[in-house]
Amino acid sequence: MDNPIVKIEKLSHRYTSSWAIRDINMEIGSKGIVGLLGSNGAGKSTTMNILCGSLNQTEGNVYINGINLREQPELAKKQIGFLPQNPPLYMDLTVDEYLTYCAGLRLMPKDKMRPAIREAKERCGVDHFSNRLIRNLSGGYRQRVGIAQAIVHKPALVVLDEPTNGLDPNQITEVRALIKEIATDRAVIFSSHILTEVQILCKEIKMIESGRIVFSDSMDAFNNYVEPHSLLMHLENPPSESELAQVAGVTKVEFVTERQVRVHFTGEREITETLVAASVQKGWRLQEISLDKSALDEIFKQLSNQTSLNN
Numbered sequence: 001m002d003n004p005i006v007k008i009e010k011l012s013h014r015y016t017s018s019w020a021i022r023d024i025n026m027e028i029g030s031k032g033i034v035g036l037l038g039s040n041g042a043g044k045s046t047t048m049n050i051l052c053g054s055l056n057q058t059e060g061n062v063y064i065n066g067i068n069l070r071e072q073p074e075l076a077k078k079q080i081g082f083l084p085q086n087p088p089l090y091m092d093l094t095v096d097e098y099l100t101y102c103a104g105l106r107l108m109p110k111d112k113m114r115p116a117i118r119e120a121k122e123r124c125g126v127d128h129f130s131n132r133l134i135r136n137l138s139g140g141y142r143q144r145v146g147i148a149q150a151i152v153h154k155p156a157l158v159v160l161d162e163p164t165n166g167l168d169p170n171q172i173t174e175v176r177a178l179i180k181e182i183a184t185d186r187a188v189i190f191s192s193h194i195l196t197e198v199q200i201l202c203k204e205i206k207m208i209e210s211g212r213i214v215f216s217d218s219m220d221a222f223n224n225y226v227e228p229h230s231l232l233m234h235l236e237n238p239p240s241e242s243e244l245a246q247v248a249g250v251t252k253v254e255f256v257t258e259r260q261v262r263v264h265f266t267g268e269r270e271i272t273e274t275l276v277a278a279s280v281q282k283g284w285r286l287q288e289i290s291l292d293k294s295a296l297d298e299i300f301k302q303l304s305n306q307t308s309l310n311n
């Protein structure tokens, strides 16, 4: 890869006695969204905290734009914006006060601060809340302010640790759109334990399991690898198996409980929209639709086994 914005070499971290991550190698290009996918405890936050200079690694090196993060932390950190899993928001500050404080922490020259804060607020859609206390913002807007602090100093790399966690479905859609927008002119690394979210947003995927990278390739390669999929649907007024099987793309239908059904399908991910549309049209009263978690576990298992065999 030409001039990667991030280069990670043999990165390992041990908190106490056991290793949280082990021998992670990674290169990330200068534009677009890369998804770091892994189940809870896989090592995503540890990797991101080290990558952003919030945690010192036990072994290995991180280079940001060619600068060794450990040797020149101040210089390297100027190029990074970070939204940790628990955003460092100060509830008693207004949005403007908080962003001014954050810009100061990033050592922005005073004369550049005001226009930079205005731009970050506009991009994140919080300019109309400039004088509002952060404690009086909804979860979705707090997250937007968290993203605004991550981009205020115009970093070349933005790292977002599970940014949609805890948000309601509308807020999730809005925050996803915002992440897409901020990735138009920089690299964004985005962690999630939700496969569909990574599939929607990312051009590249790094999958981490038990502290090791088990898959690293384009989203297309990943989608080819993991086909076929299955989905779980919760329907308050479910149709018969045969009626559901008639939906285009559905290959097999299994009722798990009276109202929960596993739907197997081939290839196309538009199946979600097709099933949602069919359920609205036919009054099946869809309550929930999600990628089959057991299928995801199966993928993790396959990939983990592959890695341990390769090592």
Ligand SMILES: Nc1ncnc2c1ncn2[C@@H]1O[C@H](COP(=O)(O)OP(=O)(O)OP(=O)(O)O)[C@@H](O)[C@H]1O
Pocket: 015, 016, 019, 020, 038, 039, 040, 041, 042, 043, 044, 045, 046, 047, 085, 193
């Ligand atoms: N401060 C800590 N002290 C000791 N062990 C820790 C600490 N933080 C994380 N760990 C352990 O390191 C491993 C990786 O944790 P990490 O938080 O990086 O995973 P994660 O993929 O971000 O998970 P989650 O999605 O639940 O945040 C886990 O086994 C976790 O229990």
